[in-house]
Amino acid sequence: xxLCVALDLPSAEENLALAESLKSHxxxxxxxxxAYIRDGKxxxxxxxxxxxxxxxxxxxxxxxxxxxxxxxxxxIAKLGVNMFNIHASAGAIAMNxxxxxxxxxxNRPLVLAVTALxxxxxxxxxxxxxxxxxxxxxxxAKMSHENGLDGVVCSTFExxxxxxxxxxxxxxxxxxxxxxxEDAGDQQRVATLEVATEEGVDFPVIGRPIYRxxxxxxxxxxxxxxx
Numbered sequence: 693x694x695l696c697v698a699l700d701l702p703s704a705e706e707n708l709a710l711a712e713s714l715k716s717h718x719x720x721x722x723x724x725x726x727a728y729i730r731d732g733k734x735x736x737x738x739x740x741x742x743x744x745x746x747x748x749x750x751x752x753x754x755x756x757x758x759x760x761x762x763x764x765x766x767x768i769a770k771l772g773v774n775m776f777n778i779h780a781s782a783g784a785i786a787m788n789x790x791x792x793x794x795x796x797x798x799n800r801p802l803v804l805a806v807t808a809l810x811x812x813x814x815x816x817x818x819x820x821x822x823x824x825x826x827x828x829x830x831x832x833a834k835m836s837h838e839n840g841l842d843g844v845v846c847s848t849f850e851x852x853x854x855x856x857x858x859x860x861x862x863x864x865x866x867x868x869x870x871x872x873x874e875d876a877g878d879q880q881r882v883a884t885l886e887v888a889t890e891e892g893v894d895f896p897v898i899g900r901p902i903y904r905x906x907x908x909x910x911x912x913x914x915x916x917x918x919x
Contacts, residue, residue, distance in 0.1 A: 715742050715743040720747045748772075754782070756782070777805065787839035802842040805841050829847075844863070845866070847882075863894045
């Protein structure tokens, strides 16, 4: 299990200050929509300057026609990030096209597919996908595995079933982690770090419980002790 810290603060300065405070730990940093749209490639470069051993997860959830997704994936690979994601609902052709395009890169980033966003509950998910979260997440995971992706983004509660349906080496990255039972906020399917460990989660993504803590560094150290 490897910790991934979500850099979701309101400004680049705040995110970089958080990263600076954690520079003695070789952990993953998640760069999401707001941070990347606002701060772009220079932000990723700034993170690497703080600690060249930081691993970067670019969380943009690509979803478009296959060739456009592959074009974007290639540009992401050129950024030097270590992992990014696409939406599984883009389908098998899109997945295959992305992975084929990246096959020429010697050190390509890991590619994950988003199954069901952790903000969904069963009722609202089924209105869109016409199946329950567990069933559809497993279906998306099998499709991702068959088309050469490295893993999926899911909630903790789907992680074990997904590995059983694919492979123990098929990665699960799970947002909505509240390490010590903190407030769920706008997430529906949240879990403690203890449960995430039991369910075989590879990458717990933790944001608010860290950066809203009075002592983020101490909080990260407590999390790493548990991991």
